[in-house]
Amino acid sequence: MNEAEAGRASGAGPGPDPRLDELRERLAAVRLRVDGAVAAAGRPGNRPQLIVVTKFHPAQDVRRLASLGITDVGENRDQEAAEKAAALRGLELRWHFIGQLQSNKAKSVVKYAHAVHSVDRLQLASALAKAMVAEHERTGRAPLECFIQVSLDDDADGHRGGARPADVPALAGLLAESEGLRLAGVMAVAPLGADPVVAFGKLAEVSAGLTADHPDATGISAGMSQDLETAIRFGATHLRIGSDILGPRPALG
Numbered sequence: 001m002n003e004a005e006a007g008r009a010s011g012a013g014p015g016p017d018p019r020l021d022e023l024r025e026r027l028a029a030v031r032l033r034v035d036g037a038v039a040a041a042g043r044p045g046n047r048p049q050l051i052v053v054t055k056f057h058p059a060q061d062v063r064r065l066a067s068l069g070i071t072d073v074g075e076n077r078d079q080e081a082a083e084k085a086a087a088l089r090g091l092e093l094r095w096h097f098i099g100q101l102q103s104n105k106a107k108s109v110v111k112y113a114h115a116v117h118s119v120d121r122l123q124l125a126s127a128l129a130k131a132m133v134a135e136h137e138r139t140g141r142a143p144l145e146c147f148i149q150v151s152l153d154d155d156a157d158g159h160r161g162g163a164r165p166a167d168v169p170a171l172a173g174l175l176a177e178s179e180g181l182r183l184a185g186v187m188a189v190a191p192l193g194a195d196p197v198v199a200f201g202k203l204a205e206v207s208a209g210l211t212a213d214h215p216d217a218t219g220i221s222a223g224m225s226q227d228l229e230t231a232i233r234f235g236a237t238h239l240r241i242g243s244d245i246l247g248p249r250p251a252l253g
């Protein structure tokens with residue numbers, strides 16, 4: 001391996017790195033869309049936090065993104081996230097867990113996650129709270145940011161996960177009173193085939209209800225590659241963007 005190849009393999013240069021150039025361009029295009037949507041929504045200076053969803057893409061891409069100024073990345077499977085976080089421990093990154101989560105994974109997730117966007121049931125909230133007590137004792141880490149994932153499907157058991165809006169207050173109460181957890185707000189994925197205007201409008205209502213009881217829980221995690229403009233229009237504070245920055249997800253090996 002010559003020096004240029006070694007540099008490419010490490011993702012740290014020297015030598016050309018076409019993938020880095022590609023990510024830079026895609027990221028710039030997404031930032032332009034975000035800026036346009038922020039301006040159109042009349043909320044200048046109030047840019048949502050960009051979380052780049054790196055699931056199925058190698059740790060090397062996360063390293064490249066960090067070199068482009070990305071601070072927040074999202075993953076949806078514990079094993080993959082834990083491995084990448086361990087491989088990239090030296091970088092200043094905040095890891096956001098955005099996928100359906102089994103309670104028995106709580107212990108693992110609190111070791112690396114800054115936030116969990118997919119808290120959708122009491123049992124999971126309890127497991128995260130318990131895991132955070134132990135993790136805080138061990139490391140003194142900051143509270144885990146918790147977003148309540150809300151189902152926007154009409155049929156309550158939407159396969160994309162989430163609590164029914166009627167169940168949000170109880171879940172919020174538990175998160176708010178749990179040591180080691182911080183109730184950050186709400187999260188949703190627009191149902192497949194549904195109008196994102198309707199979906200994110202509904203999420204904004206759920207958020208308004210939540211902040212009436214919990215004034216600090218102003219987070220709205222909404223907006224993916226396809227619908228980020230609509231999400232921003234309806235008050236998204238956190239965007240979760242994958243494919244428009246990283247390209248199509250590689251097939252699972």
Ligand SMILES: *Cc1c(COP(=O)(O)O)cnc(C)c1O
Nearest residue numbers: 053076098224225240241242243
């Ligand atoms: C994969 C994923 C995203 C990113 O979706 P893209 O369409 O690739 O931007 C966002 N949120 C969740 C919950 C995801 O699973």
